[in-house]
Amino acid sequence: MRRVHVIGAGLAGLSAAxxxxxxxxxxxxxEATGRAGGRCWSxxxxxxxxxxxxxxxxxxxxxxxxxxxxxxIGSFDRLRIAPEAALPFVDLADGARWTVRVPDGxxxxxxGGLSLPPGVGAGAxxxxxxxxxxxxxxxxxxxxxxxxxxxxxxxxxLSLAILNASPEDGAAHPLAAVLRRTVLRGAAACxxxxxxxxLGPTLxxxxxxxxxxxxxxxxxxxxxRGLKKQDGRISALVFDASEVALGHDERVxxxxxxxxxxxxxxxxxxxxxxxxxxxxxxISPEPPVETFPxxxxxxxxxxxxxxxxxxxxxxxxxxxxxEMHDSDxxxxxxxxxxxxxxxxxGRPVARRLLREKAATFSPAxxxxxxxxxxxxxWENLHLAGDHVASPLPSTIEGAIASGDAAAQSAVx
Ligand SMILES: Cc1cc2nc3c(=O)[nH]c(=O)nc-3n(C[C@H](O)[C@H](O)[C@H](O)COP(=O)(O)OP(=O)(O)OC[C@H]3O[C@@H](n4cnc5c(N)ncnc54)[C@H](O)[C@@H]3O)c2cc1C
Numbered sequence: 001m002r003r004v005h006v007i008g009a010g011l012a013g014l015s016a017a018x019x020x021x022x023x024x025x026x027x028x029x030x031e032a033t034g035r036a037g038g039r040c041w042s043x044x045x046x047x048x049x050x051x052x053x054x055x056x057x058x059x060x061x062x063x064x065x066x067x068x069x070x071x072x073i074g075s076f077d078r079l080r081i082a083p084e085a086a087l088p089f090v091d092l093a094d095g096a097r098w099t100v101r102v103p104d105g106x107x108x109x110x111x112g113g114l115s116l117p118p119g120v121g122a123g124a125x126x127x128x129x130x131x132x133x134x135x136x137x138x139x140x141x142x143x144x145x146x147x148x149x150x151x152x153x154x155x156x157x158l159s160l161a162i163l164n165a166s167p168e169d170g171a172a173h174p175l176a177a178v179l180r181r182t183v184l185r186g187a188a189a190c191x192x193x194x195x196x197x198x199l200g201p202t203l204x205x206x207x208x209x210x211x212x213x214x215x216x217x218x219x220x221x222x223x224x225r226g227l228k229k230q231d232g233r234i235s236a237l238v239f240d241a242s243e244v245a246l247g248h249d250e251r252v253x254x255x256x257x258x259x260x261x262x263x264x265x266x267x268x269x270x271x272x273x274x275x276x277x278x279x280x281x282x283i284s285p286e287p288p289v290e291t292f293p294x295x296x297x298x299x300x301x302x303x304x305x306x307x308x309x310x311x312x313x314x315x316x317x318x319x320x321x322x323e324m325h326d327s328d329x330x331x332x333x334x335x336x337x338x339x340x341x342x343x344x345x346g347r348p349v350a351r352r353l354l355r356e357k358a359a360t361f362s363p364a365x366x367x368x369x370x371x372x373x374x375x376x377x378w379e380n381l382h383l384a385g386d387h388v389a390s391p392l393p394s395t396i397e398g399a400i401a402s403g404d405a406a407a408q409s410a411v412x
Contacts, residue, residue, distance in 0.1 A: 004410050005030065005237060005244070006253045009218045010038025011396055012384040013255035014207040015069055015403030016410075021214035022072075023411055029216055030237075032223035036208055038257075039359060040396060042200030048282045048311065048350045053199045055278040055356050056306045056315045057396060058161070058294065061085075062182040062189025065401040073206040078197050080293070085190035089117065090341045091153065093299035102183055102190040114183075119149030127155065128179065134172035137365045141167040157296055160303055160317045163363040163393050164273055169318070170393075171365040177391035194293055196308055203396070227252070227264055227381070234381045251380040251410045255403060258361040258387035261372060270367040270387055272358030273394065277316040279334040281348035286310040288344075300337040301330070307342070314338055319355065327353045360394030361387045374406050382406040 002025050006013045009031035017027045035041060045052045059066050061081055070076040085102040096118055103113030116124055127150060130143040144155045144167060155167055162178050163170035182189045195202040208218070226238035234252050237244040246252070254261055262269030279302075287307055295305045301322070304315040314334050316322060322330060331351050339345065361367065371389040374382055384406035385399060392398035 002026065002249055002251070002411070003028065003247070004251045004253060004407075005246070006255055006384075007224050007237075008032075008038065008255035008257075008385070009036035009220075010255060010257075010385070010399060011040055011069075011203060012386065012388075012399040012403040012406075013038075013253070014204070014211070015065075015400040016253045016255060016384050016407040017211055017216055017403075018069075018072060018207060019404055019407035020411065021211060021216050023407075025411055027211070027214075027216045029211070029218040030222045030224060030239075031218045031220050032256075034220045036218055037200060037204040038399075039356065040199050041204060042198035045280065045352055047352050048280055050280075050282060050309075050311050051198050051200070052280045052311060052313065052352065053195075053278075054354060055276050055359065056294075056304055056313050057195070057199060058304070059193040059396060060182050060189060061191040061193055062185055063193070063395075063397040065397050065404065066193070069207075069400045070202065073203075073210045075202050075206040078195060078202045080194045080196050082192045082194075085187035085192075087192060087294070087296055089153075089157075089296040089298060091298040092337060092340055102187050104188070105186045117149060117153035120154055121150075124150050124154055131172050131179070132176045134176065136171070136173055136369070138172045139168060139365060140170050140172050140175055143172050153298060157298060157303065161296075164276060164317045164360040165363050166318055170363040171368050173365075173368065174363055174391065174393035178393065178395075180391075192294060194306065194308075196293070198308075224254075224256075224264065227254075227378075229378060232377070233379050246380070251382070253382050253384050253403075253406045253410055255384040255406070257358070257385060258372075259358070261383060261385065261387065265372070265376070267372060268370045269372055270361040270370050273360040273362040273367075274318045274320045275355050275357045276359040277319040277322055277330075278354045278356070279314045279316075279331055279338075280352045280354070281312045281314070281335060281338065282350040283310050283312055283344070283346070284349045287312060287342055295341055297337060297341050300333075300341075302334050302337040302341065305338055305341055312338055312342070312348075317359075324353075324355060363393050374402065374409060382409045
């Protein structure tokens with residue numbers, strides 16, 4: 001039986017390990033921390049006395065790698081796939097509410113079938129055309145007209161949600177790639193997919209159980225410190241207390257975030273991007289949830305609100321500029337905006353503010369040019385992770401697809 005060492009038990013590492021174990025390969029899964037899931041995980045929060053996610057994650061029905069991964073680990077039934085390709089929004093500045101709806105096919109799209117925010121006209125199609133043909137060095141702001149409702153009600157929120165960056169900072173290419181795989185494919189690829197049981201019970205724990213059934217249990221608290229190289233191959237893995245020499249047919253999949261991959265390989269890699277803030281509020285009584293358990297918010301600090309039972313979770317992307325020294329003031333503000341957006345009264349019975357530093361890799365054009373390829377100069381080393389060269393920005397879809405591809409290369 002061949003042996004592959006997978007370094008990192010985030011979604012990229014888990015998907016690689018799953019592919020390998022199902023191909024009858026022995027997998028040794030090494031993880032630096034005491035848990036799996038990486039940047040995508042859930043925990044029981046003592047303040048709220050509820051299981052909460054580290055941050056809201058939105059997936060769309062066009063994210064086929066994620067859906068397939070859930071089928072493989074038996075958690076597909078835990079996904080809540082919205083019946084319509086529609087996202088509701090509220091603008092706190094004037095109280096306007098609308099729903100962006102994606103029609104069935106691209107012909108309907110060109111014939112005006114896309115329902116856009118109030119004040120956004122056909123010019124948005126020209127913006128889209130410019131975005132789709134933008135060069136690799138251009139930012140979103142380089143190709144989208146400044147000012148006006150199209151910018152504030154469409155492109156700013158899309159850039160923040162998809163790139164975790166403002167249009168000035170984020171590259172046009174990855175935003176265009178996401179639009180190609182979702183909106184341009186029509187409604188079937190744009191239905192919002194949420195995880196009412198949480199990220200851990202849907203994406204992480206079932207993967208660990210599937211791996212355990214094949215005899216693969218992650219070796220937690222084992223940060224890889226170095227890779228020894230000899231004759232164009234990785235010859236040993238260096239950990240704090242031990243060194244693991246690799247036999248001639250052993251391979252390695254390095255599934256760590258971009259900055260860690262760059263350090264371990266001594267190669268330039270994309271820098272970390274901005275942090276994402278999430279405020280979690282436990283509400284009593286439970287807020288009424290309409291068909292869509294999420295809501296986009298404009299003109300406030302809050303950007304997205306997800307409702308799960310009696311917990312309301314609010315996302316602020318590209319949040320490096322938000323001070324944390326007065327988290328009560330930030331929570332107060334986010335709650336005021338949330339109550340207005342959901343039109344609910346009262347105060348939460350418990351609340352928690354979380355900041356995920358380096359939530360994504362930087363989507364700036366210069367950083368994207370440093371994305372590493374899955375194949376490396378070392379014959380038995382393959383890379384996985386959301387940062388590995390692909391058209392996509394930092395996403396679960398990119399992470400899982402990269403793990404699948406690295407596993408395929410490792411057994412080819
Ligand atoms: C708050 C937040 C919100 C997000 N929202 C969305 C969203 O709405 N939609 C979406 O698609 N994506 C979203 N993302 C991005 C998504 O979570 C990531 O792209 C994805 O989880 C990355 O997976 P990964 O396996 O590539 O990396 P990671 O999850 O970072 O996993 C890497 C693993 O490697 C381990 N590791 C690091 N160094 C070493 C070492 N030296 N030795 C051993 N192990 C090591 C780490 O501990 C970690 O477990 C969000 C991220 C955050 C933080």
